[in-house]
Amino acid sequence: MVGPLEQAILALMIFVIMLGMGASLTPRDFVLALKRPYGLMIGVISQYGFMPLIGFLLAVSLPVPEPIKVGILIMACMPGGTTSNIFTYFSKGNLALSVLMTVTSTVFGVLLIPLVLVLYAGALDLDIPRENIIATLVLLLLPVAIGMVLRKLNANTGAVTEFMGSLLAVFFIVFLIVSWIPRNWGFLMETTWGTYFASIALGIVGITIGYLFARALRLHPRNARTVGLETGIQNGPLAIAIIAFTFAGTEAQSIMAVPVLYSLFIVIISTLVTLYFRRANTAAEQKMPDSLL
Amino acid sequence: MSLEDRPWTAFYGPSVRKEITSTHYRTIGDLIGAAAHLYGRKPAFTACLPNGMNGTLTFDQVDEMSDALAVYLREIAGLERGDRVALQMPNGLSFPIAAFAVFKAGCILVNVNPLYTSEEMAKQFEDAEPNALIIVDMFADKLPGAIKGHPIPNIIVTQVAEFLPAMPRGIVRLVQKYWDKTLHPIDLPHIRLPEALAAGRAKRAAQSIAVEEYRTDIAPDDTACLQYTGGTTGVSKAAMLSHANLIMNMEQTMEMISGVEKGKEVALTALPMYHIFAFTVNLLGFYSLGARSILIPNPRPLSNLKRAFENYKITWMSGVNTLFNGLTNEIWFQDTPPKHLKFASAGGMALQSSVAERWEEVTGKPVLEGYGLTESSPVLTFNPLGKTRANSIGIPVPSTLVRCLGEDGTPVGLGEPGELAAKGPQIMRGYWKKPDETAKTLRDGWLLTGDIATMDKDGYFRIVDRKKDMVLVSGFNVYPNEIEDCLARHPGVMEAAVIGVPDGASGEAVKAFVVPHDTALTEADIRAYCKQHLTNYKVPKTVEFRDDLPKSNVGKILRKDLRAEEIAKRDAA
Numbered sequence: 076m077v078g079p080l081e082q083a084i085l086a087l088m089i090f091v092i093m094l095g096m097g098a099s100l101t102p103r104d105f106v107l108a109l110k111r112p113y114g115l116m117i118g119v120i121s122q123y124g125f126m127p128l129i130g131f132l133l134a135v136s137l138p139v140p141e142p143i144k145v146g147i148l149i150m151a152c153m154p155g156g157t158t159s160n161i162f163t164y165f166s167k168g169n170l171a172l173s174v175l176m177t178v179t180s181t182v183f184g185v186l187l188i189p190l191v192l193v194l195y196a197g198a199l200d201l202d203i204p205r206e207n208i209i210a211t212l213v214l215l216l217l218p219v220a221i222g223m224v225l226r227k228l229n230a231n232t233g234a235v236t237e238f239m240g241s242l243l244a245v246f247f248i249v250f251l252i253v254s255w256i257p258r259n260w261g262f263l264m265e266t267t268w269g270t271y272f273a274s275i276a277l278g279i280v281g282i283t284i285g286y287l288f289a290r291a292l293r294l295h296p297r298n299a300r301t302v303g304l305e306t307g308i309q310n311g312p313l314a315i316a317i318i319a320f321t322f323a324g325t326e327a328q329s330i331m332a333v334p335v336l337y338s339l340f341i342v343i344i345s346t347l348v349t350l351y352f353r354r355a356n357t358a359a360e361q362k363m364p365d366s367l368l
Numbered sequence: 369m370s371l372e373d374r375p376w377t378a379f380y381g382p383s384v385r386k387e388i389t390s391t392h393y394r395t396i397g398d399l400i401g402a403a404a405h406l407y408g409r410k411p412a413f414t415a416c417l418p419n420g421m422n423g424t425l426t427f428d429q430v431d432e433m434s435d436a437l438a439v440y441l442r443e444i445a446g447l448e449r450g451d452r453v454a455l456q457m458p459n460g461l462s463f464p465i466a467a468f469a470v471f472k473a474g475c476i477l478v479n480v481n482p483l484y485t486s487e488e489m490a491k492q493f494e495d496a497e498p499n500a501l502i503i504v505d506m507f508a509d510k511l512p513g514a515i516k517g518h519p520i521p522n523i524i525v526t527q528v529a530e531f532l533p534a535m536p537r538g539i540v541r542l543v544q545k546y547w548d549k550t551l552h553p554i555d556l557p558h559i560r561l562p563e564a565l566a567a568g569r570a571k572r573a574a575q576s577i578a579v580e581e582y583r584t585d586i587a588p589d590d591t592a593c594l595q596y597t598g599g600t601t602g603v604s605k606a607a608m609l610s611h612a613n614l615i616m617n618m619e620q621t622m623e624m625i626s627g628v629e630k631g632k633e634v635a636l637t638a639l640p641m642y643h644i645f646a647f648t649v650n651l652l653g654f655y656s657l658g659a660r661s662i663l664i665p666n667p668r669p670l671s672n673l674k675r676a677f678e679n680y681k682i683t684w685m686s687g688v689n690t691l692f693n694g695l696t697n698e699i700w701f702q703d704t705p706p707k708h709l710k711f712a713s714a715g716g717m718a719l720q721s722s723v724a725e726r727w728e729e730v731t732g733k734p735v736l737e738g739y740g741l742t743e744s745s746p747v748l749t750f751n752p753l754g755k756t757r758a759n760s761i762g763i764p765v766p767s768t769l770v771r772c773l774g775e776d777g778t779p780v781g782l783g784e785p786g787e788l789a790a791k792g793p794q795i796m797r798g799y800w801k802k803p804d805e806t807a808k809t810l811r812d813g814w815l816l817t818g819d820i821a822t823m824d825k826d827g828y829f830r831i832v833d834r835k836k837d838m839v840l841v842s843g844f845n846v847y848p849n850e851i852e853d854c855l856a857r858h859p860g861v862m863e864a865a866v867i868g869v870p871d872g873a874s875g876e877a878v879k880a881f882v883v884p885h886d887t888a889l890t891e892a893d894i895r896a897y898c899k900q901h902l903t904n905y906k907v908p909k910t911v912e913f914r915d916d917l918p919k920s921n922v923g924k925i926l927r928k929d930l931r932a933e934e935i936a937k938r939d940a941a
Contacts, residue, residue, distance in 0.1 A: 101678055107703055226420070230679045231536050234420040238539055295699055361694050363668040364923030 088247050089157055090218045095240010096164050096174075097222020098233040104171035114169070114289075114298045118176040119183065121285045121306040126151045127191045129280050139269040142326060145196070146333030147273045150314050152191045154180035157215055159308035161244045162345045166352035168301035174219055176305045181211055202320045207313055248342055255339045266332060274336035278344045282307030296359065300352050308345055311338035376763035376827025379755050384623045388767045388793070391619055392656075395611040396471040396592055397583040399656055404431030407631055407658040415461045415532065415663045420675035421540060423532030425461055427658070430468065433565055435579045437469030440568030442582060443575075445500055445522040449474040449586070452496050452594065454520070455642065456480040456489070457504040459663040462526040462561055463641050464651060466502040471611075474582045475500075477593045478606070479642040482506075486513030493518040495801065496594050496606060502561070504528060506544070509552040525554060526561040528665050588612035594800050595644050597742035606800040607743045609644075617745035617794035618652045620765035621738070624750040627710055628684070631658035634708070636676060636685035638667040644746045645715045649686055659684070670694045670701075677701070681708040687735075688716040690923055693723045696730045705731040711753060713738060715746070717924065718831060721758040737761055739831065743815055745794040749829055760828045761821075768792035770829060772821050777811075785832045785845070788821040789814045820847065837927050839868030840876050841905045848927065851908065854901050855880060860889040865917050865925045866908065869934050880908035881917060881930055889913070 108114065130151020134144040155177040163173035185203060192201060222240075226233025256263070285306025289299035314334040318327055377386050393399040403412075407427040414424040425433070441447045453470045455477060457463055470477040478496045480489060482504060489510060493501075500522035503511070508525060529540035545551045559567075571577065592614055594606035622628070635654040639646040641663075654661055662680050667673055673695070676682070685706075687695075692714060695701045712727065712735040719737040727735045736753060739761035740746030748770060751762035764770045771779045772786030780786035795815045798806035809816055820832040833847035840846070848866035855864035863883040871877035882894060891911040898907040918929035 103678075103704055230420050230422055230675075231533055234417075234422075234675075235535050235539065238419065297699060360669045360671070361697055363670065363694060364690060364919070 086214060088243060089214055092161060092240045092244045092247060093157065093215060093218035094222045094225075095237045095243070096160055096170060097219035098226045098236040098240065099164065100171055100174075100219065100223050101226070102223065104169075105175065108169065108172045108175050113292075114172050114294055114302065115175055115179060117289055117292055117294065118172070118302050118305055119179055121288055121302055122155060122176070122180045123152070123183070123187045123191055125284050125288065126277075126281050126306060126309070127195055129284065130277060131195045133273045133276060137269040137273055139267065139273065140329070142329035143270050143273070143333060146318070146330040147277070148192065148196050149201070149317060149330070150309060150311075150334050150337050151277060152188050153309040153311070153314050154184040154188075155305045156308050156310035156312070157211070158342065158345065159305045160215070161248070162304050162308065162349050163301050164241070165244070166300050166304060166349045167297065167356045168304065168352070169298050170301075172298055172301045173305055174215065176301070177215060178212065180305075181208060181310070184208065201317055204316050204320050207316045211310060211313060248346060251342045252339070259335065259339070262332070262335070266336065270332050270336060274333050275340045275344070277309075277337055278307045278341040280307075281309075282344070282348055296355070304345065304348065308341055309337070311335075311341065374764070374769070374827060375825065379752055379763050379826065380623075380766070381626050381752065383626075385766055388616065388619055388623070391588075391612065391615045393615050394588055395583050395586050396468075396614060396652070397474075397580070397586075399615060399652065400431060400434065400468045400472065401580070403656050403658065404428055410631060410658060411660045412655060413461055413464055413661050413663055414680070415459070415529075415665065416676040416679065417529070417536075417540065417665065418672035418675065420679060421529070421532060421536035422679070423461055423529070423536070425464075425531060430464055433465045434468035434472055436565045436568035436572060437465060437561075438472035438568070438579050438582060439572045439577055440564045441469060441473045441475060441500060441522075443571050443577065444564075444567055447473060447475055447499050447522070449582070450476060450590075451500070452476045452478050452498040454478040454480050454493065454496065454498040454501045456482050456484075456501065456507060457526060457642075458482050458528065458665045459637055459641055460504070460526075460528055460665050461531040461663070462502070462504070463663070464655070465561075466524075466526070467641075467651065471592060472579055472582060474586050476591050479593070479595060479647065481640075481642055484510075486510040489514035490517050491604065492596060493520065495604075500524065502526060505554065506550045508554045508556075508558075511554070511556055515556075523556055523558040524561055524564050525558045530561060586611065588615075589797070591797060595647075595742050605802050605805055607796040608798055608800050609745050609796050613745045613794050613796060614648055614652060616767070616792075617747055617765075618648050618656065620767060620792075620794060621649055621747045621750065622653055622657065623766050624752055625713070626753050628657055633657065633659035633683045634680050635659045635661050636664070636673075636680075636682045637661045638664040638673060638691060639686060639688065639716070643716070644742045645740070646686060648745055648747065649713070649715075654684070667691065670698050674700050677704070677706055682706045683708050683710050685709070685712045687712060687714055689714065689719050689723055690717075692719070692727050692735055696723070696726045702730055709733045711736060713750075715740060724758065739829070741815070741817055743796045743809065744790060744792070745796070747794070748790045748792070757828050760830050762829070763827050764790070764829075765792075768794070770823075772823055773816075782825055783822050785820045785822050785847070787835055788817045788819045788829065788831070790817065791815070837867070839866075839878055841868075841878060842874040844905050846878055846906050851878060851880065851898070851902065851906055854898055855882060855894070858894065858897050860885050860893070863917055863925070865927055865930055867927050867930050867934065869910075870938070871909065874905075877909040878906065879934070880911045882911055882913050883916060884913055
């Protein structure tokens with residue numbers, strides 16, 4: 076699927092992108108998000124409450140074989156991924172909240188993922204690779220912190236880093252989609268509709284429910300967009316790593332089908348959702364007269 | 369009117385000069401040099417773009433660069449003293465360089481609104497007849513049409529990101545060119561601003577030119593600036609503002625602004641400096657106080673201001689009602705209001721008391737309203753800090769007389785509405801090439817503002833309405849503002865405008881145009897509501913429901929357009 080070199084390149088890209096994302100932030104943004112932990116709490120509930128439930132319902136109702144059901148469940152129980160931060164940035168959401176949500180769900184994931192899986196899958200015994208969790212956190216927090224420092228030291232360096240990071244992010248998204256399809260062409264052909272359905276629905280339903288839940292609890296649209304994306308976008312690579320650690324052979328291959336498919340479709344879905352959110356954001360913007368005087 | 373007749377002087381702070389007998393500077397060129405001498409290497413101007421990219425010039429740099437451009441204008445472009453130089457650009461680092469260079473060269477500055485269409489530009493150019501134009505590249509595509517009537521021999525082109533470090537400047541240009549597609553090739557002969565500066569510098573060094581000499585024979589009363597006004601009232605005309613007018617008004621205004629620490633303030637300039645308010649208060653006033661001005665090229669949408677508020681410790685800002693209202697509605701502004709802000713000042717249009725209250729609630733700091741006109745450079749009155757009164761334009765600035773005149777031209781009693789007239793050293797010399805218009809506006813040194821106002825016993829003034837919008841119902845004066853305020857309080861009304869229409873019985877009758885929130889609203893509802901709150905003759909005789917109201921590009925409702933529609937309807941009938 077993905078070789079070590081490609082993995083390293085992807086990690087480097089994410090690092091640079093997150094550097095740019097960090098350069099758009101100030102410590103005050105984090106202080107504000109922490110001062111009102113309401114949004115963060117809603118995020119955690121959404122992440123570990125709704126998503127596993129959605130996954131469970133999909134697994135139970137879809138006519139798919141057992142390994143696929145396991146894949147759906149594992150995917151649904153993952154914490155938020157780094158890509159959620161990128162899409163939140165482009166959606167004009169609350170990036171600081173997004174980063175905090177990713178961090179919280181990842182840290183709590185160590186505890187919550189086995190717990191939720193026990194709840195929905197009974198005796199499913201998974202190895203959570205701690206190195207991957209730590210790697211995820213480092214790859215997220217380190218560049219964000221450096222980006223913030225860059226901006227603090229020099230606003231121009233910050234702005235240029237942000238610009239470069241966001242350009243790379245667009246490239247990254249296009250790259251993910253374009254490189255994925257030919258690489259997995261055979262796999263795409265063999266997969267049944269139930270697997271497709273689950274992989275697509277997980278993201279769409281997750282984003283929708285997360286957003287509506289946050290809106291229902293009167294979060295500002297900016298924060299609701301963040302919660303929506305954060306809920307629906309899961310850490311795909313982590314799911315793949317967990318499966319690789321826990322299972323072996325053909326079983327691992329079949330279980331992995333959903334995370335792999337999900338990882339493709341979530342990028343496409345999130346891109347569309349982001350375009351929609353951006354338009355909604357522009358429409359909601361205050362109309363100022365042509366000139367102020 | 370002697371000093372004793374000015375009850376408002378009691379509200380001046382203890383250190384305020386009641387009478388400004390002499391200014392600190394003879395010409396604006398002297399002011400620029402003096403500030404550079406005092407504040408040298410401190411940052412004077414910082415242009416901050418929406419994404420946070422920025423560039424800064426120090427007082428020394430501004431002084432040196434405007435010297436170089438002044439030399440270019442005089443020695444290479446061949447301009448003479450008194451020649452007009454048009455400036456057409458949004459806020460940015462080129463603005464102070466260009467404006468200051470024009471003053472230093474002894475030429476007359478003509479501010480041109482960058483949003484003007486080529487026809488509007490053409491009219492202004494034909495009237496002002498400038499010999500040089502300094503324009504930002506984004507708007508240069510309008511030039512071929514604009515200079516047909518009056519060809520401008522010298523065109524200097526600048527850019528929004530001028531004088532920013534190379535990397536951000538390059539990125540901004542790439543984005544403008546390939547993403548925004550706002551940069552078009554310029555076919556007319558022109559020179560880029562940095563090249564003009566280099567040429568001016570070389571010339572200055574080669575011939576050891578003393579730039580100060582350009583202004584030795586300029587008198588304080590010579591025209592410094594042609595400031596166009598009257599865009600919404602029909603004939604566009606230029607107020608001739610002298611060096612003394614502008615310097616005086618800047619000093620008068622600064623007297624009223626207490627608590628300013630010289631060399632320490634950071635002032636946000638989100639209003640365009642081609643407008644007289646930001647021009648006098650921000651560009652001249654805060655520069656002379658050694659403040660660092662944060663220049664915002666385009667404050668729309670308001671999120672464009674976010675990075676400026678995050679990256680700089682703004683201590684002071686000027687704005688208009690629309691800006692203050694908009695900012696307090698932005699979630700990022702509510703979350704992180706500027707904590708170093710001392711106060712804000714409002715002008716340009718009436719500041720609504722609800723907006724002022726909301727601003728103070730969000731920022732914890734007051735917004736002080738002033739009043740003025742282009743013709744008065746512009747400030748006439750201002751609310752002193754700590755003694756503000758809601759819905760009041762405040763008290764006259766030092767050395768300024770203000771009174772309200774009745775129809776017969778004599779002052780009306782306390783609290784009576786009359787046309788606001790003002791006299792002082794900031795009143796323009798007259799309109800450029802329009803003696804008839806000047807005669808209508810200036811009488812014995814008094815500027816007739818066309819605004820109806822009242823004065824209370826302390827000398828605080830309140831604007832009631834525009835004189836020409838007043839409706840005469842059976843001999844009673846009705847001021848549309850009052851009726852519109854009443855209508856706006858009706859929960860079913862989104863917006864309303866009121867004008868007078870000819871009416872057989874009463875001469876004129878009040879007509880209201882209402883944009884409703886809910887479609888169930890009827891004329892009877894509106895009239896019943898008005899009857900509860902207004903005297904009978906003020907209640908609109910007719911109500912017309914509409915989807916929207918005609919507005920100017922600043923968002924003011926255009927009553928004159930509504931009147932024109934009514935007249936057209938009548939003529940057709």
